[in-house]
Amino acid sequence: MEDPRASNDPTIRRVRHEMMRRELTVSAVERITPAMVRVTLSGASLASFASASPDDHLKVFVPGADGEPVGRDYTPRHFDTEAGALVIDFVDHDAGPAAAWARTARAGDTVLVGGPRGSAVIEGDAIARWLLIGDETALPAIGRRIEEFGPGTPVTSLVAVAGPAEEQTFATAARLTARWLHRDPGAAADPAPYLAALETMEIAHDTFVWVAAEAEVARAIRRHILERGHRKTWMKASGYWAAGRADGAVKNLEDAA
Known part of the structure; x- marks a missing residue:
């Protein structure tokens, strides 16, 4: 059915x-x-x-x-x-x-x-909240999205950076919960910190999940969220860079396993 x-x-x-x-x-x-x-x-x-x-x-x-x-x-x-x-x-x-x-x-x-x-414009009246996941390379897109949300929009960001000095603040009317993961830049291709954090988070079915990080990291995050039963139509995942490859972005991981 x-x-x-x-x-x-x-x-x-x-x-x-x-x-x-x-x-x-x-x-x-x-x-x-x-x-x-x-x-x-x-x-x-x-x-x-x-x-x-x-x-x-x-x-x-x-x-x-x-x-x-x-x-x-x-x-x-x-x-x-x-x-x-x-x-x-x-x-x-x-x-x-x-x-x-x-x-x-x-x-x-x-x-x-x-x-x-x-542009790929995400639309849907049923979206009640947002979860934005990424690393330093995704921060410009995450920051802009947070700042452009309408008043009171519930949004959670989960961003990995090198340490407290790399955390950013955003002027927004949204209802923002910002979570920061601190890890060495040399470990930027390791999905483990994200997956550990996600294990502690509830992801409601009416949450749109946006992911951008190193390609294999984004792929692992996407797989984890799908395995939790979240519908793939409620997620957009991209590899903004690929470890060991210059200009190795993977713009859309929609068809990835």
Whole structure:
């Protein structure tokens, strides 16, 4: 017999955007935590910028090891089309050309940004609460989503970072419960801390679960939640990076076991 809840399942609406590359100017650089650099970009071409979902991706093109441009995926943390401003948060880590660029960026520098190509908008009147799970790379999307929730929306975040200094605060009207997991950055590809924390948490059937972390970590979290009986239509899981692979994102783990 068909589950009667299925008719109330959330949907993901795909929105396409005009693909554009914009040359933008750095207007401000701020280190918001020891390992997170916030870069504000400006330019008149941002008047047509569109991002309909907090977990959208754009490409930031920076010099690679050989000096040739390489593109890396980042989240539009905040944007203001009227002001012509776009904010991107960069995790400062030893490997990666985009992190190296952000670490030395100064006001007046220019950078090429492409996209977003599209948005995946999660919709559903039956969603009563949210659970957002991720690591440092997911924090820009998690933070933006938390800040964009309507007043009183129940939301729990479960985020792994290197320590208390990497925790962030968010200005939000939502009813937020923030849980932080502290682990060494070298253990970022280990799902164990998340799984242990999830064992202590109830996940109501009307909770939409959003997951983004290292690909195998996100896959393990997704499997754990499905094994608890949560419907896969009430979850979106992505691998924002893959251990040992440059630019190894797995945007959608929907078909994963």
